[in-house]
Every structure is written in structure tokens, then in C-alpha cells.
Amino acid sequence: MAHLLIIDDDPDVGRLLTMMLKRAGHTPSVCYHAQDGLKQALAQPPQLIVLDLMMPDMDGYDLIKRLRAETTTAHIPILVITARGQAADKQAALEAGANGYLRKPIDPKELTAQVQELLTRRPTGLLPSADSTVMLEEDPAKKLAHLHTVLGLRGGVGGTTLAVTLAGALTRLGRRVCLVELSPLGSALTLHFRLRPRQTWADLPARPSPKEVYQALVRHDSGLGLLMGPLTPMKGGLATDTAIAIFNALRTIFTDVVVDAAPLFDPPTLLAAQISDRVWIPCVADIASVHATSLTLKALPEWGINATPQVILSALSADPPALPTAALEKALGRPPSLTIPFDKHQPVALAQGTPLVFGQPNTPLVLALAQWLAQNTAST
Amino acid sequence: MTDISSSRHIAQVELFSEAHRITARVALGSTGILGLLNDSNVSLLDIEDAYISRWSQPARMSGSFDLGGQSKASLTLALATRREEMGPSGMLRSGYTKPNAYNIIAGVGLFEIRAVAEMPGKLDLPALTTSTNARFVVLFEATVNHVLYPDYQFSGPALAVNRAFITYVAAAPKGKG
Numbered sequence: 001m002a003h004l005l006i007i008d009d010d011p012d013v014g015r016l017l018t019m020m021l022k023r024a025g026h027t028p029s030v031c032y033h034a035q036d037g038l039k040q041a042l043a044q045p046p047q048l049i050v051l052d053l054m055m056p057d058m059d060g061y062d063l064i065k066r067l068r069a070e071t072t073t074a075h076i077p078i079l080v081i082t083a084r085g086q087a088a089d090k091q092a093a094l095e096a097g098a099n100g101y102l103r104k105p106i107d108p109k110e111l112t113a114q115v116q117e118l119l120t121r122r123p124t125g126l127l128p129s130a131d132s133t134v135m136l137e138e139d140p141a142k143k144l145a146h147l148h149t150v151l152g153l154r155g156g157v158g159g160t161t162l163a164v165t166l167a168g169a170l171t172r173l174g175r176r177v178c179l180v181e182l183s184p185l186g187s188a189l190t191l192h193f194r195l196r197p198r199q200t201w202a203d204l205p206a207r208p209s210p211k212e213v214y215q216a217l218v219r220h221d222s223g224l225g226l227l228m229g230p231l232t233p234m235k236g237g238l239a240t241d242t243a244i245a246i247f248n249a250l251r252t253i254f255t256d257v258v259v260d261a262a263p264l265f266d267p268p269t270l271l272a273a274q275i276s277d278r279v280w281i282p283c284v285a286d287i288a289s290v291h292a293t294s295l296t297l298k299a300l301p302e303w304g305i306n307a308t309p310q311v312i313l314s315a316l317s318a319d320p321p322a323l324p325t326a327a328l329e330k331a332l333g334r335p336p337s338l339t340i341p342f343d344k345h346q347p348v349a350l351a352q353g354t355p356l357v358f359g360q361p362n363t364p365l366v367l368a369l370a371q372w373l374a375q376n377t378a379s380t
Numbered sequence: 381m382t383d384i385s386s387s388r389h390i391a392q393v394e395l396f397s398e399a400h401r402i403t404a405r406v407a408l409g410s411t412g413i414l415g416l417l418n419d420s421n422v423s424l425l426d427i428e429d430a431y432i433s434r435w436s437q438p439a440r441m442s443g444s445f446d447l448g449g450q451s452k453a454s455l456t457l458a459l460a461t462r463r464e465e466m467g468p469s470g471m472l473r474s475g476y477t478k479p480n481a482y483n484i485i486a487g488v489g490l491f492e493i494r495a496v497a498e499m500p501g502k503l504d505l506p507a508l509t510t511s512t513n514a515r516f517v518v519l520f521e522a523t524v525n526h527v528l529y530p531d532y533q534f535s536g537p538a539l540a541v542n543r544a545f546i547t548y549v550a551a552a553p554k555g556k557g
Contacts, residue, residue, distance in 0.1 A: 010429075054403070054431040059441050083392045084403050084431075084439070085461070088532045092439035104392065 002119050004028040005046040007037030007063070008081070009055040016106070017050060017081070024112040034058035038066055045072050048118055053082040053093060061096040068097040077118035081106060144251040145178075148258045149276040149307075152283070153299075154292035155263040158314045159282045160188040161346060161365075163260035166280065168357030169370045171224045175255045178217065178225035180246070182269055183262035184237035187229045193220065194353020195228070202230035207241055210249035222358055225254065243268035247275065265303065273300070276307045283313050283336065285321030290331045297332065314365075315342035340368045394459040394534065395427070395450050396524065398490045401438050401534075402450065404430035412467030413460055417452055417516040417540055424449030435526050438534075452515060456489040456545050457524060459536040466518055466538035477501075483552035484508075484519070489545035490527050494552065495519035505549055516540040 004026050008014045014030040021028040029046075031037035034055045041049060049067065053060030060080065067073040077099040082089065085103035093101055100114045150163040160181075167179040180201075181189050190196060199216040208216075218226040227246065238246075250257045259276070261269040273279055279300065283293040293311060300309055313328070313336035315321065321328075329335045343365035349356045357366045393413055395402040404427035409415060416425055427450055432443040460466045477500035484503075486493045497508060497519055508517055522539035526532065 054429075054441060054444065056444050061440065083405075084394075086394075086439075086532075086534050088439045088534070 001025045001027060002047040002115075003044075004048045004050060004115070005037065005041055006030045006050045007034060007055070008050075008052040009033065009057075010052070013052070013081075013104070013106075017111070020106070020108045020111055021050075021115065023108070024115065026115070034060070034063045038063060041067060041073050041076070042070055045076060047076070048115060049073075049076055049078045050081060050115070051078060053080055053084060053089070061092060064093070064096040064098055079114055079118055081111075145254045145257045146278070147247070147251065147272065147276040148256065148278050148280060149261050149269075149272045150259065150280045150282065151261045151269065151273055151296065152281050152292060153263055153265070153296050154289055157282045157284045157289050158316060159263070160192060160260050161350075162280060162282045162312055162314070162369075163258050164189070164192050164355045165357045165366060165369050166373075167224055167256075167258040168222065168355055169366065169373050170256045170258070171222050172357065172361065172370070173373065176223070176225075176253075177256045177258060178227060178250050178254045180227045180250065180257060180259045180272075181229040182238060182243075182259055182272065183229050184234045185229075185262060186233045187231050189226060189228050189260070190231060191350060191353070192355055193218075193226065195220075195226070196231075197226070197228045200228045200230050201238055201242070201246060202234055204242060204246070206239060208245050208249070210252070213246050213249040214253065220358075225250075237262070237266050238268040240267045240271060243271050247272065265299070270303060270305075273303070273305045273307065276305070279305060279307045279309045281309055281311045283311050283332075284316055285313060285323045285325075285328055287323060290323060290328055294331055294333075297334075310337040312336065312338050312340060314340045317342060338368060338372045340365055389465075391465040392461050393427075393465075394536070395425075395455055396457040396459065396491065396526075396534075397450075397454055398456060399435065400442075401433045401435060402427070402430050403433075404428065404450070408465060410468070412465055413458060414467035414516060414518055414540055417455075417458060418514045420513075420515075423452055425452055425455070435529050435532075438526075438529065438532050452542075453544070456542050457491060457493075458516070458540040459522070459524070459534060460538040460540070461536065463520065463537040466540065481520075484549060485552050486519075486541070486549040487547040488541055489547070492525045492527060492530075493519065493522055493539070493541070495522035495539060503551055505551075508549060509543055509546055515544065516542055 004021055006014055006017050006028050009032055018028050018030055031040055034057050051060055064078055079100040080093045080098040081102045083104045090101045100118050102114055150159050152159050167177050170177045181187060195218055197218045204212060204216055216227060220226060259272040261272060281293055281296055283289050297309055341364045343363050345356055345360055345363045346365055349359055356363050389408045390405050391408050393404060393406050406427055428447045430445050430448055431441045433440055434442050479498040479500055482497045482503040484495060484497045519539045519541055523533055523535045
């Protein structure tokens with residue numbers, strides 16, 4: 001049973017749709033004006049909106065665009081019901097952001113089938129609302145998000161760049177991704193995205209609700225969700241209870257959660273790594289980094305981290321590596337999962353606040369990671 | 381203008397003039413849409429809940445009205461949602477004869493049409509264009525393009541065509557009908 005909102009200026013059609021949807025077990029409410037419908041959808045976001053295209057106070061296409069522009073309604077499936085059934089009408093409705101299209105006169109079976117199909121279809125590319133979390137948690141068939149933790153005991157080796165590129169590459173693959181910054185040492189994501197969030201996880205209560213977690217997210221234009229760390233260094237860091245509530249909420253909303261961990265094994269980092277499907281360890285070819293990576297690899301099983309570690313070897317400059325490949329592999333006891341060549345575009349992208357993965361997706365860094373992901377998507 | 385009675389059958393119809401596409405509802409009598417269009421005693425077709433689009437953006441509404449009239453003389457085409465709403469079969473083709481279906485093409489004002497003409501015996505093009513005094517004739521399984529916006533195609537099971545606007549009509553070339 002789902003809460004549906006019908007927006008149609010024709011009272012007869014409104015009553016008819018209400019009757020049909022009630023019979024199908026849903027709880028519909030009706031608005032007879034587009035403006036009222038918009039207000040109600042924002043005040044009490046329904047699970048699905050059924051709307052007419054031809055309404056005197058606001059064009060249905062404009063209404064769809066307004067609904068799609070609001071964070072609270074952007075993810076809600078929209079079923080258009082209209083007397084105009086030509087190909088041009090259908091195309092225009094879908095382009096405006098509708099998810100389904102039915103032509104009047106309405107066949108009750110077709111209506112209930114479409115509504116059911118849209119309710120069970122997971123939205124893509126858009127951030128869902130916190131309210132949908134409750135709905136998803138009730139459904140045990142829904143899979144939790146894949147969790148990726150970018151982890152290393154040494155900073156300055158491109159960990160945040162790797163996390164940003166990984167999150168962006170997954171987003172470009174059509175996944176719904178959230179990037180979480182765990183470091184309490186001052187946000188690096190503000191630099192990468194040139195964003196100043198209204199809220200970070202430091203502003204959350206000790207045990208935030210899914211809605212509170214959702215409201216703390218920043219939505220990037222690509223659809224990527226960002227939960228940023230404190231803008232300035234803070235004492236202590238993220239409490240374990242808060243971290244649990246955050247991961248519980250995000251894993252039911254998104255298909256992938258990428259965690260940019262701090263270079264220390266504090267409780268939230270351990271928690272993230274323990275529940276991760278994959279741990280990514282950034283490394284560069286110098287003795288200090290290889291030593292830290294080697295220690296990290298040894299520590300993982302001891303701390304109950306069973307996820308497959310992926311060592312990502314990055315070149316941070318055009319200079320030849322300080323450590324030959326053979327020596328590096330011997331020290332690590334394995335070859336790196338992926339070697340990313342030096343990308344001269346990365347410093348510029350950082351200065352401009354536009355990650356390469358979104359601004360210049362054909363650069364070496366992005367291509368290397370995207371290619372690896374494409375080859376390993378099944379297990380990602 | 382007569383008020384549209386709710387006790388009569390209401391049909392959705394697409395009205396194409398050279399400037400606008402109007403989607404509206406009409407109250408049908410026993411003679412269907414064609415009967416209303418060919419009623420020579422009334423020059424306006426009563427329509428309600430009309431939504432108007434310009435041909436430059438035929439899916440976008442540029443205006444609407446609750447109750448109004450469409451001039452039959454300036455109406456080029458009327459596209460029905462269902463074939464039976466166009467009118468009873470006796471009106472759409474003559475007598476008790478078995479009709480033959482012919483694929484035809486036609487230019488009607490600013491519209492290009494591909495459709496099926498049904499008539500007894502051989503394809504008789506003058507019968508389509510001039511035979512009776514009726515203003516509109518019916519074609520079936522029609523697709524319509526506006527010549528200025530040919531990317532948009534409209535289709536329907538029955539199409540009433542204003543004969544005054546017909547510029548050419550022909551059997552569709554074989555294999556292209």
C-alpha cells in the first residue's frame with residue numbers, strides 16, 4: 001500500500017482515479033489545481049504522483065519540472081495521465097521528467113500495473129528522499145549499498161582524489177552513489193568540489209535519523225551525494241553511534257557508498273572498513289608509502305577487516321618512481337591491483353574545484369579507474 | 381452556442397487548423413463527429429475543455445478554455461481517438477456494399493496525410509473530393525504531418541478531412557503506402 005498524490009483539474013477523473021487506486025490497495029489524495037498539488041507534494045512527499053498534463057493553472061510539463069527541481073520530490077515517480085496520446089506528447093512528458101505515461105480513457109488494470117511497476121522501480125541518477133529510506137528498510141528484498149572504503153595509514157598519497165574519482169566513476173556508470181568524508185581534520189572535499197556545505201556530519205545529533213542524515217547531504221549536479229567532514233579540524237572525530245546511524249541510513253538509500261577514511265584507524269574508520277565490500281589502499285612508489293601500505297595490509301585481518309584489499313598505485317608526479325616495481329611488489333607481497341599514471345590535469349582540476357571525473361573524463365586518471373571498474377563491475 | 385449536455389456521449393477529439401492543434405471534448409449525437417462536422421445548419425463545432433497548442437510546439441499548451449466553438453470552415457482535420465466515434469458505419473461509407481481499402485496520400489492545407497480510404501469497387505478519387513455536398517470526408521488509419529514541422533507525426537484510427545483544403549490526393553505508390 002502506498003501513499004499516492006493525484007493532481008488533475010477534472011473532479012470526475014480525480015474521483016475515478018481515487019476509486020481505482022483505493023481498490024488496488026493504495027491511499028490516494030487528490031488536488032484539483034497544479035499549484036496545490038505542488039504544495040502538497042512538497043509538504044507531504046508521496047510515494048508516487050499521478051498527474052494530468054492539461055491543467056489550466058499550470059502546464060503539466062512545468063509542474064513535472066518543478067517537482068524534479070525540488071530535493072524532496074526529485075526522486076518521486078511520476079505517472080502522467082492525459083487525453084493527448086500522440087508520440088510527441090509522450091516524448092515531451094518523458095523529456096520533462098515523467099516516468100510513465102497513460103492515455104485517457106483509463107483502463108483500471110493498466111493503471112494499477114503501471115503504478116505497481118513505478119513503485120517497485122528504484123530511481124536512478126537522482127537523490128531519493130529520506131522518507132524513502134523508511135520504505136526501503138521495510139523491504140527485506142532490497143540489497144544494501146556496496147561499501148567502498150579508501151583507507152591508508154599515510155596521508156598525502158592521493159586518497160581523497162581516488163575516493164572522488166571512484167565515486168564519480170560509479171555515478172557515471174548509472175549507480176546512485178554517496179561519498180562520505182570521515183576525516184575530522186578539516187574537509188578536503190570542499191577543495192575538490194569547491195563547495196561550502198550548510199551541514200557536515202559534525203552538525204548531526206548523536207544518533208541521527210535517516211532524514212537528518214539525508215538533510216546533511218550535499219547534492220552534486222551529477223547526482224552524487226556528499227556527506228562532508230567538518231570544515232575545520234575538530235577534537236575527537238565522529239562518534240561510533242553516529243557513524244553506525246549514518247551508514248545504516250546511507251546503505252539503504254544508495255547503491256554505492258564510498259568512504260574517504262582518515263589516515264588513522266579510529267573507530268568510525270574501523271567500522272567502515274569492517275562492513276566494506278572492498279577496501280582501496282592508495283599508495284605511491286616511495287619507501288614511506290610502501291611501508292605504510294605493507295603495515296596496513298598486515299593489519300587488516302587482525303582488525304577483522306575481511307574485504308578484499310585493492311592496492312592502487314598512483315604516480316603523483318611525472319618523475320620516475322623512487323622505488324622500482326619489483327622492489328615494490330616484493331615489499332607488498334603482491335602486485336598493485338591498478339597502476340594509475342601521472343595525470344597533469346589533476347592539479348588544475350583541484351584548483352578549479354571540478355573533479356576530473358566530471359570535468360574531463362577522458363584524462364588518464366579517470367580512464368584507468370573507469371576501465372578497471374568496467375572490468376570488475378560484477379564483483380564491485 | 382448550446383451547452384454541452386452531460387447525458388450525451390463525450391468524445392475526445394484532436395482538431396487541426398493550419399495554426400493550431402486543439403485537443404477538446406465534443407458531445408456526440410447518433411451521427412458521431414462526422415455528423416456534427418457536416419451539419420450545415422451550424423457553422424461552429426461546440427467544444428469543451430479545449431487545450432490549444434501552436435504547431436511550433438505541438439505538445440506544449442499555449443492556451444485553454446472551458447467552452448467554445450471551432451469554426452468548421454477553417455478546420456482542416458479532425459482526428460478521432462476511436463473509429464466508432466467518427467460516426468456509424470453507414471455514414472462513413474455508403475450502403476450495404478463490401479468496402480475495399482486503398483492506401484492513399486493527400487495534401488490537405490499545410491498537412492501531408494497517409495491513410496486508408498474505404499469505398500466499394502475501384503478507388504474513386506473524385507468521390508473523395510467532390511461527390512456530395514458534405515464538407516468533410518473520412519479516412520482511416522491516418523498519419524498526419526504538418527509540412528512546416530514534419531518531425532511531429534500524429535496518428536489515429538479515423539480522420540475527418542475538410543475537402544475545401546485538399547490540394548492533391550492519389551493512390552499511395554506501391555510499397556510506400
